[in-house]
Amino acid sequence: MIGKLKGTVDEIGEDHVVIDVHGVGYVAHCGARTLGALPGPGEAVTLFIETYVREDMLRLYGFASEIERAWFRLLQNVQGVGSKVALAILGTLSTGELASAIALQDKAMVSRAPGVGPKVAARIVIELKDKAPAFAGAQDAPSMGLKRNLGDGLAPAAITDAVSALTNLGYSREQAATAVSAALKGAGEDPSSATLIRLGLRELSRG
Incomplete structure (x- = not known):
């Protein structure tokens, strides 16, 4: 099984890339985001691979992480x-x-x-x-609990109001939830929605 390819980009197609590994070209099918992030031909690249083996087919799928x-x-x-x-x-x-x-x-x-x-x-x-x-990945983990509670309707009113207020200011719900989650760390016990909005805006301004 092939789990990872490390080589150079030989060719980028509409739905695949050919990776040259010591003279052997491997065709890896990739999503649009992965293909768009690839370097140009001749440049070094590493892809994580999922290998699918069927009776009449061997196909590689490539991922950036x-x-x-x-x-x-x-x-x-x-x-x-x-x-x-x-x-x-x-x-x-x-x-x-x-x-x-x-x-x-x-x-x-x-x-x-x-x-x-x-x-x-x-x-x-x-x-x-x-x-x-x-x-979710390490970068998303801190806010996942809050996002889950928001989705379930279980988050406290102050948190829900703060996320709603930030969303009304033009931020996406994901950005707002992430900012409020970060704000909670320094907001003390039982913070008001006004406090969370203020701290949330501070977090968003850092981005």
Whole structure:
């Protein structure tokens, strides 16, 4: 099994890249985001690989990170999601956006991916809800609990009001939830919505 390819970019196609590893060209099928982030031909590249072996086919799927590959595997546990749809989702949403969409039960965000209808999007956010935090990645982990509570309607009123206020100011719900989550660390016990808004804006200004 091939788990990782380290070589140089030989050719970039519409849905794949050819990686030259010591004179051998490996074709790795990738999502749009991964393809868009690749360096030019002749440049060094490393891709994490998922190898699919069938009776009449050997296919490699390439990912920029291990967490992206893990999401690719996880998504296919949902009925109606095969490799093509999983790749389309990861080509449309970053792993952080996907984790946030699942935590917030945002079916509309998931259905932005080509080939993902409302029913499949609903199954993804419902069936993977409890698994999203584990696959969010370290940078998203601090805010996942809050995002999950917001999605469930369990967050305290001050937090909900603060997220709503920041959203009304033009920030995305994910940005607002992440900022409020960071603000909670220095807000003391039982902070008011005004305090969370102020600290949340401070966090957002740093970005």
